[in-house]
Structures are given as structure tokens and as C-alpha cells.
Amino acid sequence: MSITIKDVAKKAGVSHTTVSMVIHDDKRITPDTKKKVQAVITELKYHPNYLARGLVQGKTNTIAIMATYFSNNFEMNFLKGIEQQSGESEYQINQYSTRNKPGVKEQIMEQILYGKRADAFISLAIKPDKNMLEEFRKNGLPIILIEEEMKGAHTLKTDNYKGGFLAAEHLLKKGRKKIGIIVGELNGDEVGTSPMERLKGYQRALEEFNVDFDKDLVCEIKDFDFKDGKNSLSKFLSVNKKLDAVFCAAGDYTCFGVLEEARKRGIKVPQDLSVVGYDGLEMSAVVSPPLTTIKQSITELGREAFKIAIDAANGKLKEPKNIILQPELIIRESA
């Protein structure tokens, strides 16, 4: 039905091998035949069938990305970076979401690995099984971990410890002492996760300012939504009346909930309560009051991840690459 390399060959009066060589810019082809063949290619609007090509080359020209959901702020911004970077390349992006369903992660990874669905694999804030990682290594399929760390894999993350530290330090410098912190799930004492790292940075800052750590000023949340923010502030206030600051390490979006709840209760920000967010969303500059926040360029993370993925897919990376992007404190009016 559709145009194949043979159709081009016939019309150009050469063999299909020659056409293939033209496409691959083989030096053996004379400029004349090259021009002739290329003319036919454009005339017939010939595009190589990527399935056939992939099959014979053992390549897919595809980068697979796995995330829990792609419809959240974090993933969205990450994808923006991927988009920006992949625009110029020949690679396609394939998305797989686990939707937090048990077993799906394994299923996806097996499919990609054994079914040869991608040339590189990016795991977005999901920790793969150790055995699976080993399987990837064995089969030579590069794997790039975002906001997770594992030996043998390329790792790309933001410095969450530093982010937590910067936020708390800023508040402490302003003389605040009762600083509530809102974080994602800590899963016990598991180290290396971003909520834990941010909490640790916060604790380190307290130490430096000789302020005691108060367990009641830590609020773990789950959904990262607006409501979480509102509830967290309420919770803090019900336990500790002297609260004078909130560091919402769970993200700006959740932080908007904190602002809203404060407004509702007649608490003035930043006079009565200083608030610092985490993310540096575009919107956080225009809410009321403009949010002081830790900016981490997830978009840049995406761009870097894509670059690494391509290099890894082409075998340019022998050693696992570890990149840590530095967050930045953006001072606005909320603190």
C-alpha cells in the first residue's frame, strides 16, 4: 500500500540497495545518483518504515519514560524539558504510567527490556527493583533514574538537602523559630528520598541556629494537592499556637493551600506567618502574596535527562553519570 524503498528504486532506475545507501549518505554513491534518488524520494514522499529499520538495526530510536502519572506538575515540567530537547532529535518518546498499581512497574520494565521497545529507559521518581536493574545492565539497555539513586544507573537529581537547608535558613535568618515543615511521605527512615533529604536539610539549618527540632512541626502528606496544604496548616495550629513560619517542602501547589487557609483564618502572611514553598512554579510569582520559594528547574532536569539518554543509547557513556542540579532560593514577599 504505502511507498517502500523498492518503489523509489524502481522509479529512480537503481537498486533498492542504492537507495538505502543514499539515505545513509554512503560515500560510495556518486553525487549524480544521489541527487537523482533524492529527487524521487521527495517526489514520492518516501519515509522509511521505522519498524523495518529498527528490526534490522536492533534499534528503536525510542526513549521510554516511566512515571507514576504524567498528569502532575512535576512530570509535566519534566516532560517540557524532554520536549524542548527532543525537538531536534530523531528520537521518539514513549510514555508508560504505572498509576501506582502493584505489578505494573515490573510489567512495563519487562516489556520494554525483553520486547526491545526502547534504546534507553528513564524512570521518573520511581525506584526499580535491584534485579531488574541488573537485567537492564546485562542486556545493555541504559537506564536513567530521576530523583532516585542506585548504583550502576545514571542518576539525575536536584539537591534536596540543599533546598531544605536554604529554605529553613532563610526563615531562621528572619528570626522565625517555630517552623512547620510539610513534606511528602517519608516511608519510615528510608534515606535518599527527596522528602527525607529536604527534611534533613531543614534539620541541619535548625542545628546551625541552635533551634531544637520539634517532631510536631513535621507534617507528612500524600496527595500533594491544595487540600493537603490547608489541612497541614490546620494541623500545625491545633498543636502549636506559636507557629510563626511554614516551609512547604511538598511543593508550591500544596503551598497555595497553606496561603488560602491562612487567609481564611485571618492570619497575615508574612507578618504573622512566613511561608516558603518548593518548586518555583510560574504561578507562585503571581499569587497573593508572591511566594518565596525554592526553585528547582525540573524542566532542565528533563533536558539533561534526554541528553544523557541519547548519549547512553549510542554507547557514548561508559561510566554511570551522576548529575545533581542545585536549587535556588527565590525571595519574594511571603517570607
Next chain:
Amino acid sequence: MSITIKDVAKKAGVSHTTVSMVIHDDKRITPDTKKKVQAVITELKYHPNYLARGLVQGKTNTIAIMATYFSNNFEMNFLKGIEQQSGESEYQINQYSTRNKPGVKEQIMEQILYGKRADAFISLAIKPDKNMLEEFRKNGLPIILIEEEMKGAHTLKTDNYKGGFLAAEHLLKKGRKKIGIIVGELNGDEVGTSPMERLKGYQRALEEFNVDFDKDLVCEIKDFDFKDGKNSLSKFLSVNKKLDAVFCAAGDYTCFGVLEEARKRGIKVPQDLSVVGYDGLEMSAVVSPPLTTIKQSITELGREAFKIAIDAANGKLKEPKNIILQPELIIRESA
């Protein structure tokens, strides 16, 4: 390198054809051989190479989605629907963003069509060329248009006219007469675009309530962001001091800008100014005041689009399908 169907066949002591049949659950295979082969498949962790399979079947098991960007609210919510629906299916999702660059749209579509990269194509709020649409039709690649309308393609949209009408009607019923409307770009008088449809619905409501249409109460915006909302309200007020309502047909997000600007100017919502948004974002329920808005379930749009895409890919849809989802007025406190 990796396990092929032949490895399975050899180990199971059957021909590779038999293995293929087992995989496809062919009734001709006896339960005995089936069980035997399946055991080997799991043992060897065999997964069919989807490139080879796609090549021979002329199928890719992929749905391509094209949008300007995927990192906006609309696209994100649409993808959420796709995600929900595609979870159970065997299909993969491929995203292509045009980034508004000239020529990219055509390039993407050609690649998908002639390079056989997908079994169905979803265009998200982008109008393809007429010739290109015809090419798709010729080659039997189904095309699903979201929020756009073209003859011969499957079409899926929300009833923007109705939405515009409902919003304006609600405000008029409350006695408001000077209703500013904020819409996306109208591109002259081009019909069928969602901003235009919403405006028309608004005008129809005015007519029914015998209120004259005032050109100065229409504000076209471009970026759909927070600032657009702030600027629009300022613009209205500079022209028309008696403004008593704003219908932000450009979306809730922009509408938050309107609320913010009103707050800054000391204008009480809804007492001095009634405000109605458009989208029904999750967040709009929790801002201050909770936003009265037109809810359109973009997520549902995504789900439906995926279903149609699959059906179309499998040749189950002879006639172009046209679905219009009804928006809904959510009455909260802002109007």
C-alpha cells in the same frame, strides 16, 4: 542476543509457528502443547519483539497524539484521560509537540503517516491541513480531532456554545448586565473555534435577556495565564466603570488572575463583581472565593478519544464519529 521465538521453539521442542500460535491463543493448539510452550515462555521470559510483529502485521500498536505543548492544563488533563483509558490496553502512546514552530505540524504528520508510526492519530486542538487529512484518509490512518471540526475526521469536542450560554445566563439571571467576557484569540471571524463559540453562546444569552452587546466588554487574550486575567480586568475597568460581572471564558487559570486583580483593587467578589470561570479545575473549588465555573471534563474527553482511537485503529468505525460533550455550570460563591 535476546530471546526470540525460535529459542522458545527449540527449547519446547516444537516449531516456531506453534509458539506463535500459542501466543495468539489459536484454538488449533492442544492444551498439552500450549501448556508446555507457555512454561518455556515464562521460564525464558520471552517477550515478542514488537518491531518484528508490527512489521509483519502492518500494525504499530501505537496511538500518536499531537499537540502544541503538552505542558498546559488542557493537554495535561486530556492526557490524564488517555492514561486512565490506556492503562488496560496493549497500546502505547506517542506524543508529538509542534511547539508552534512553522512546518513542524506537517513534518510530524508526514512522518507518522508515511513512516507508519501509529495506528491512529489524535490531534489535540490543532487543525490539520485539508490535503493532509485527505492523505490520511487515503492511507486508512484514522484521525481524531479534538476541539476542532473537519469533514471526514472523527471529532470530539465540548459544547462551547452551550458553555458560553450557561455562564452568561447565570450572570444575567442574577441581574448583572455589564458582563465583561475574556476569550482566547478569535482570529477575525473564523467560525467553529472554541473562543468564538463561547462568545456566541454569551451573545445569545444577552439577546434572550434583551441586553445589548457591547464590543468594549470583549477582551481577547493570548497566553491564557494569570497575567492575562489581571490585565483584562484592568482593561475593562479603564473603559467601563459600571462593570458588574466578568465571564472568563479563557479558563479558570486566567480567571484566578481576575480574582487577584479584584482583590488588589478592593473590589468585593461577588458583591461588587460576579465572576464566572471556565474549565472546572480542581483548584477552582478552593480559591477565594470558590469559583463559579463551567465545568468541562477534559479528562473525559481524553478517555473518549482513546476509545475512539482504538476502535478506529481496529477498523470498527466506518462512519466518522462526532461526539460533543456537554459542559456543566458549577455554582459556587464567586457568582
Next chain:
DNA sequence: TTAAAACTTTGAACTGCTTTCATCTTGTTT
């Protein structure tokens, strides 16, 4: 007991492209 029917299994052909190797042209040199 044997032929026919019914059911399983298998070999071969095919999908569209790349790549290696052998062949066929050239053009150059002697």
C-alpha cells in the same frame, strides 16, 4: 483393515529495510 475425515503441527513465504560480498563499470596506467 483401510479410506476418509478431522485435527495438529510445520515449512515456506512474506513484511521493509540494512549490510556484506561479489560483480560490473569505469578510468587510469603501462
Next chain:
DNA sequence: AAACAAGATGAAAGCAGTTCAAAGTTTTAA
């Protein structure tokens, strides 16, 4: 004019599957 090198082309094999027709096996009927 013959010999040779170098460059251009083409034939064939292979990638990993599916599918159809044919072969093999078992069951049924005569």
C-alpha cells in the same frame, strides 16, 4: 590495447515475527 585499480551497483542473507498451504497424525466410519 591490455591490465589493473577503484568506485558503483546489485544479489542475497538476515532481522523476528505472522500466516497460509501442505504435511503429518489421529480418529472415525465403512
